[in-house]
Structures are given as C-alpha cells and as structure tokens.
Amino acid sequence: MDSKEQEQNQYLMANIHNKELIKKGAFINGEWLETSESNRTFAVKDPATGELIATLPDLSLNEVDHAIRCADKTFQDNYKNTLPRQRSQWLLKLYELMLENIEDLAKIITLENGKSLADSTSEVKYAASYFQWYSEEAPRIYGATIQPSISTNRVFTIRQPVGVCAVICPWNFPSAMITRKAAAALATGCTVVVKPDHETPLSALALAALVEKAGFPPGAFNVIISGTRTSEIGTRLCESSLIKKLSFTGSTRVGKILMKQSSSNIKKLSLELGGNAPFIVFEDADVEKAVDQLILCKFRGLGQTCVCANRVYVQTKILDNFVSMLKEKVSAFKIGHGLLKETTHGCLINKQTLEKVEKHKKDAIEKGAKVILGGGPLPDLGPTFYEPCILSNVPKNALVSKEETFGPLCPIFTFDTMQEVIKAANDTEFGLASYVFSKNINTVFKMAESLEAGMVSCNTGIFSDSAVPFGGIKESGFGREGSLYGIEDYTVVKTINVGTL
Numbered sequence: 001m002d003s004k005e006q007e008q009n010q011y012l013m014a015n016i017h018n019k020e021l022i023k024k025g026a027f028i029n030g031e032w033l034e035t036s037e038s039n040r041t042f043a044v045k046d047p048a049t050g051e052l053i054a055t056l057p058d059l060s061l062n063e064v065d066h067a068i069r070c071a072d073k074t075f076q077d078n079y080k081n082t083l084p085r086q087r088s089q090w091l092l093k094l095y096e097l098m099l100e101n102i103e104d105l106a107k108i109i110t111l112e113n114g115k116s117l118a119d120s121t122s123e124v125k126y127a128a129s130y131f132q133w134y135s136e137e138a139p140r141i142y143g144a145t146i147q148p149s150i151s152t153n154r155v156f157t158i159r160q161p162v163g164v165c166a167v168i169c170p171w172n173f174p175s176a177m178i179t180r181k182a183a184a185a186l187a188t189g190c191t192v193v194v195k196p197d198h199e200t201p202l203s204a205l206a207l208a209a210l211v212e213k214a215g216f217p218p219g220a221f222n223v224i225i226s227g228t229r230t231s232e233i234g235t236r237l238c239e240s241s242l243i244k245k246l247s248f249t250g251s252t253r254v255g256k257i258l259m260k261q262s263s264s265n266i267k268k269l270s271l272e273l274g275g276n277a278p279f280i281v282f283e284d285a286d287v288e289k290a291v292d293q294l295i296l297c298k299f300r301g302l303g304q305t306c307v308c309a310n311r312v313y314v315q316t317k318i319l320d321n322f323v324s325m326l327k328e329k330v331s332a333f334k335i336g337h338g339l340l341k342e343t344t345h346g347c348l349i350n351k352q353t354l355e356k357v358e359k360h361k362k363d364a365i366e367k368g369a370k371v372i373l374g375g376g377p378l379p380d381l382g383p384t385f386y387e388p389c390i391l392s393n394v395p396k397n398a399l400v401s402k403e404e405t406f407g408p409l410c411p412i413f414t415f416d417t418m419q420e421v422i423k424a425a426n427d428t429e430f431g432l433a434s435y436v437f438s439k440n441i442n443t444v445f446k447m448a449e450s451l452e453a454g455m456v457s458c459n460t461g462i463f464s465d466s467a468v469p470f471g472g473i474k475e476s477g478f479g480r481e482g483s484l485y486g487i488e489d490y491t492v493v494k495t496i497n498v499g500t501l
C-alpha cells in the first residue's frame with residue numbers, strides 16, 4: 001500500500017470509533033485473510049467524493065474454494081448439531097452487539113454506499129432485528145405428524161438445515177440484505193459463505209467482526225471478497241456441490257444467470273430480484289398521508305431500493321392537489337454528503353445509476369411528460385449527486401413504465417377507473433411490492449387481491465420488518481425472507497415413515 005492509500009485509509013479510521021470494526025481482509029474459518037495469494041487488491045471508494053476509503057485483497061478462486069470447504073467442515077463437524085438454544089444465544093448476542101455499535105456501523109454504510117446517516121441508522125436497526133427475530137425462531141423449528149393410508153404406519157416430518165449456504169448481496173443495503181439471509185441460515189443450523197458487493201464490502205466485514213465476538217464457531221460465517229472476479233466466483237458458488245443453497249438479492253438479469261448455473265446440481269434457491277412497484281392513490285385517500293408515505297417509499301436510499309415506488313398512479317380528480325403537495329415537500333430535501341447532519345438524502349452509488357435515472361427522465365419528457373420538479377445531476381456536490389425529479393402526465397409508453405429506474409425519479413401517471421389501474425399496474429414482468437391508498441375497505445381488498453405482487457402495502461409506504469415475509473412473484477423471484485416463512489428457505493423437510501406398529 002503506498003502512502004497515499006494509507007493516508008486515505010486514515011479517513012475511515014478517523015470516522016469510526018470502534019476500530020475493531022475496520023477490517024482489511026476476508027473472513028474465512030474465523031481468520032482474517034489480509035493478503036491474497038493472487039497478490040491483487042481492489043479499492044473501496046466513497047461514492048459521494050470518489051475518495052479511497054479502503055484497499056482490500058482480491059481473493060483467488062482457490063481461496064473461495066477454501067472458504068467453501070471450511071464452511072462445509074464446520075457444518076458437518078459441529079454446527080448442524082448445535083443446540084437451537086445455543087444458536088439462539090449467539091444470534092441474540094449478535095443483535096445486541098450491532099445495536100451497541102450502531103453509530104459506527106451506520107457511518108460505515110454511509111461511507112461506502114452514500115446514503116444519509118438517518119437512512120443508514122435505520123438500516124442497522126433493521127439489519128440487527130433479523131438476528132433478534134431469528135434468535136426467537138431458532139428453538140421453534142417444528143415438523144408434523146401424519147397418519148398415512150396404512151393404518152399401522154405413522155409418519156412424521158422433521159426440518160433439517162439444508163447445509164452450506166452461499167449468500168450473494170447487492171450494495172443498496174450493505175448490512176440488511178446479508179443479515180436477512182444469514183440470520184435465518186444460522187438459526188436453522190446452516191453455515192454461510194457471504195459474498196458482498198465489491199462497492200460495499202466494509203459493512204459485511206464489520207458484521208464478521210461482530211460475529212466473531214458473539215462466539216459463533218469458526219467457519220459458521222465466512223465473508224469472501226473480490227473486486228474483479230464477481231462472475232467467476234458466482235459460477236464457483238453455483239457449481240460447488242458442497243454448497244446446498246444459494247440465496248441471492250440483486251437484479252433479475254443476474255438472478256437468471258445464477259439460476260441457470262445452479263441447475264448443474266439442482267441447488268435450492270431463493271431469488272430476491274428486481275421490482276417495478278406501482279403506487280396507486282384513489283381519490284378517496286387521505287392525500288397528504290399518501291404524499292408523505294410516497295416520499296418515504298420513493299426516496300428511501302434516494303430511490304435505490306427494490307420496493308421503491310417506480311410508477312405512481314394518481315386518480316385524475318386529485319392529481320393537481322397531489323402534485324403540488326408532493327412538489328413542496330420534495331423541494332425541501334437537503335441533498336449532501338450522507339455524514340453531514342443536515343443531509344436528508346445522500347448520493348447515488350455510481351455514475352451508471354445516475355445515467356439510468358437521466359435516461360428515464362429524458363425519455364419520459366420526450367414522450368410528453370410534464371416536468372413538475374426538474375431534478376438532475378448536481379456536479380458541484382460530487383459525481384453521483386442527483387436532485388429528485390417529479391414528472392406528471394407520464395405516457396404509458398415511457399421506459400419507466402417497463403423498467404426499474406432505481407433512483408430519485410418520481411413519474412406520475414393518471415387513471416380513472418379501478419379496472420384501468422389494475423391492468424396498468426400488472427402490465428409488467430415484475431411482481432415484488434405494490435402500494436394502494438384508499439379509505440374504502442372494499443377498494444383496498446379488491447386491489448390487494450388483484451395486484452400481481454408478492455407484497456401489497458395498503459395505506460402505508462413502508463412495510464419492511466423482520467417479522468414480515470419479504471419476497472416476490474413473477475420475475476421478481478421466489479422464496480420468502482424474514483418472518484416464520486424465512487425458516488423454510490434454509491431447511492429441508494425429511495419424512496420419516498414408521499411401519500408395522
């Protein structure tokens with residue numbers, strides 16, 4: 001590492017109080033691997049400034065294989081047989097450690113992801129809550145007893161841990177997307193190999209430092225990192241016969257690649273993929289509440305969440321009122337570096353994300369959308385800052401009605417009838433989240449049952465919670481994370497037949 005890199009790492013050192021959370025290498029079998037046999041490194045940068053914040057080893061495929069073997073050995077030799085109550089205690093300790101370190105963990109997220117400290121702090125609470133929830137579920141993994149057709153036989157089922165789980169996560173929730181998977185896996189007796197995104201690996205490593213402190217056996221939780229071998233590592237994880245399950249959160253494009261690759265050994269899969277959420281406001285809704293909830297939903301993480309409203313449908317009669325209220329509230333945002341106190345919204349993760357927002361905005365305007373709030377890049381603040389944009393009268397053929405923007409573009413479409421809006425909302429290959437606002441209970445139920453989505457949120461724009469099943473249908477994937485259902489994804493049902501009683 002040259003002196004410039006050392007100096008820039010000081011930036012991270014100066015901002016984080018608990019230095020034990022700043023890790024410089026992968027975490028395999030309870031050991032920190034600070035240099036790779038590849039002799040290669042990769043850089044982690046603050047997306048708000050482009051400044052280097054860490055230099056990490058770029059693992060070789062050999063080192064990835066080593067992590068997989070260690071996770072398998074730990075699973076076979078001890079972890080699968082640990083007592084549920086013991087796993088519960090480790091998970092609860094980890095929850096407590098996350099909360100004890102909440103300020104530092106939030107700063108790490110902000111530094112590597114760019115979201116505001118308020119967003120990062122909520123993420124840490126949300127991420128930690130999965131360990132709390134699954135510490136409570138670990139001792140409650142039940143089977144069933146069944147009377148089969150032969151009267152003298154008895155059948156019962158048990159749920160067993162599926163085995164080593166690969167966990168591949170995106171950059172938009174550098175902590176919560178890992179804990180949502182790892183908490184359930186560790187609760188059921190599975191071991192994990194986590195591969196964070198190369199842009200946000202520091203939160204995963206900080207989490208590993210706390211896993212170590214919480215007392216989990218070496219090899220139960222492993223973190224592999226790379227800045228250059230993403231697809232090769234993906235193939236390795238999919239094709240490894242030691243890995244019994246892959247849980248992925250990310251784009252539908254990559255989800256399809258992983259699914260194809262995993263067919264070689266019929267791996268169990270959970271895929272949490274892209275979304276294109278409709279946010280539907282009927283004229284009998286509480287308009288101010290709908291606007292406030294839209295703001296929370298649409299601009300959380302500056303629009304970079306998979307459950308963000310992507311298309312806003314407002315019934316014609318209330319359009320003007322809705323739009324003027326929304327404009328006033330969004331104009332009050334303070335965009336800036338996520339670490340600054342006054343910042344309400346940070347920056348985007350990278351320039352490609354910014355370019356996609358610009359592309360969707362320009363396309364909609366060219367096709368006739370009306371500009372309510374101009375938005376656009378804010379280069380004086382930094383390379384990835386973007387002022388939110390609101391468009392109304394967006395036409396049906398705009399790109400944004402088909403593609404997920406993943407940024408602070410708020411396109412408003414209008415509708416007149418319920419049938420019309422159901423048809424428009426479902427006209428997408430995605431089916432993750434949907435939102436409905438109405439005071440009429442019949443409207444709410446009719447919509448909730450008609451919308452093709454894994455999750456329908458009624459009269460609220462924020463629903464994510466470790467107690468709640470999270471997941472999609474159609475090309476948004478399958479599997480459910482969080483809640484009682486999350487256990488199913490990491491266990492297999494074994495049927496035990498007992499004959500001739």
Ligand SMILES: NC(=O)c1ccc[n+]([C@@H]2O[C@H](COP(=O)([O-])OP(=O)(O)OC[C@H]3O[C@@H](n4cnc5c(N)ncnc54)[C@H](O)[C@@H]3O)[C@@H](O)[C@H]2O)c1
Pocket residue numbers: 168169170171172195196197198230231232233234235249250251252253254255257258271272273274275305306307404406432472476
């Ligand atoms: N459904 C959900 O719960 C959920 C949550 C967050 C994000 N997302 C989706 O993720 C997308 C945004 O994230 P992104 O752009 O980083 O997605 P992405 O699919 O490009 O990347 C996600 C992760 O997969 C890795 N990856 C990329 N190519 C790979 C390959 N060939 N093999 C193995 N790993 C590979 C990346 O390094 C990253 O860690 C959006 O579509 C969003 O909706 C979905």
Ligand SMILES: O=CCCC(=O)O
Pocket residue numbers: 172173304305306307464470
């Ligand atoms: O971006 C996807 C996850 C968002 C959430 O869990 O609320």
